[in-house]
Amino acid sequence: MRGRTTQWGPVLGLLLVAPFIGEFLLGNMTLAELPVGLLLAPMYGCGALLVREVGRRWRGWPTMVLLAAAYALFEEGPVDQLLWNDSYAGHDLLHGPSFIPAIGMSVELTQAVLALHTVWSVCVPIALVEAIAVSSRDRPWLGRTGLIVTAVLFVLGATLVFAGNYSVEHFIAAPGQIAAVVAVMVVLVVAAFVAVPARRERTAGDPPAPLLVGLVSFAVTSAYWGPSTLIVANWYEWVGVAVWFFLVAIGVCLVLRWTQRAGWTEAHTCALAVGATLTYVWVSFPTRPESGGSVVVDLASNVVFGVLACSLVLWATRRAAREPGHGPWVGAASSGARGT
Template structure:
């Protein structure tokens, strides 16, 4: 017996029902690039160019998972597949030795795969947690229908088309900027990895989770743990030049976080507030980490700091609103 079941969207106003999906569509790139500090506030117009790729992917992952009755394990795995698509196909940063002229693949280089271990671990981790999963958790916490589909067939098709357009546009833009092309073997490897991850997501979604007894820490403690672990992970990856040591420590933090949160989330005392707290801790890591970072696209230090402050404040306001909304749902 499995926990997979198809959920259909309720009969409500299409526009009202789709508002959370629209919010996720823009929240995903906002977290992924602006809250991180990659793009300054002066480049806010880029949000509309990034939304089809990031937001389209996040909405599709969320809708597929909720329509099938899958939980966050499947969403995390599909988020990893998204990261492989973006970095393996659209930007090719997994394989380009001179991507953005940064020589990211030199530390911990794996010659037969043409990748750099620490960069691969880092960039796929960023997409899995922050680009996709965190925005989904936050937006679901703001919704009165967190486990139901937000879109009908037409809406899902629209976001699907937007995602495809985002992938194609980003890929063509990258080709125009850089003459590097991944090898046929690398492209096949990306395709195989995506197929395997999708299969794993399906398998995880069909499993019936084993609920256990026992207490879990308060949401505040869970949030602090999420903040500390994700902050430590980011600080380790700031030292990407250390190669294999950086990759090993990053994976160790990943394993620790997975074991800890899976153990807690299986207990009957785990609630939506705990899930939001864990995601909120990770979101705040991006908020503070943006300040010492320099944006990828040029901006004065003053503009950069102002933007970081604005985005961090918006993140805090969003988390407070999600907490209030989620708390009312848990208490009802």
């Protein structure tokens, strides 16, 4: 690490892409709230960057996914207090059919938090920026000083978000609730370093073509977000909980099976992120911003952000497909190509 030169392009890219996908592309915020993105960047961007840097120094994507899940609980738990606040941004997201009084939490809300931050706030931005940064995608982008600065900015950013939320909500969860979520976070972080095998044996053969991988990613993520966004009736909440578990099981099994094959390439990893990103593009239209406001501004913002997201994924897919050793986007990759 000593003497490592910071890769400023990918670093700045991830600092911007993480809050953009995490909040604006989802439809939570509009063009009028772009300045808020600058305030969110230290937490979102530095959080994603820390996850990425630790993962690339340890065991790659399995480590990053577990750390991303810990980040999800950290942001919406101790920082935002969303997991326990029944009037967050003026809405009661807590007391639905899946609310469990004994712990003061909603199963459905906790699942949504894990999905949107683990996948879209952290993993998808990392995958897209890495696809663009072809020459350094599997190497650290920061040296020791850069890591320290990023960690400090992350803590400051999280503190700023906490203070801002508290000034509006005036809500703090019970110590036992916070302690329980922190304990789960610790388990996830430990698992990221201990439970991930040092090396996975590759199997012969190729995964599906990147185009098919992207279509499956789009279908699975849309199957979750579509009904959970469009169906607001109480009867669906427990159904949605079951759907979440079902789709997560399918997604994890497919990704583990495909990534174990020798023909898995960066184009395939990029395709997973592209499919998930395009889901956010269409889901943003039926999603209303947290601040409410004009429908016209909301729709215009969704169009602008959707175009930016499509431009980003097009750039990423072209860069990933051009890397030497990677097969074509539509055809299967050659066996033995470099994996993740």
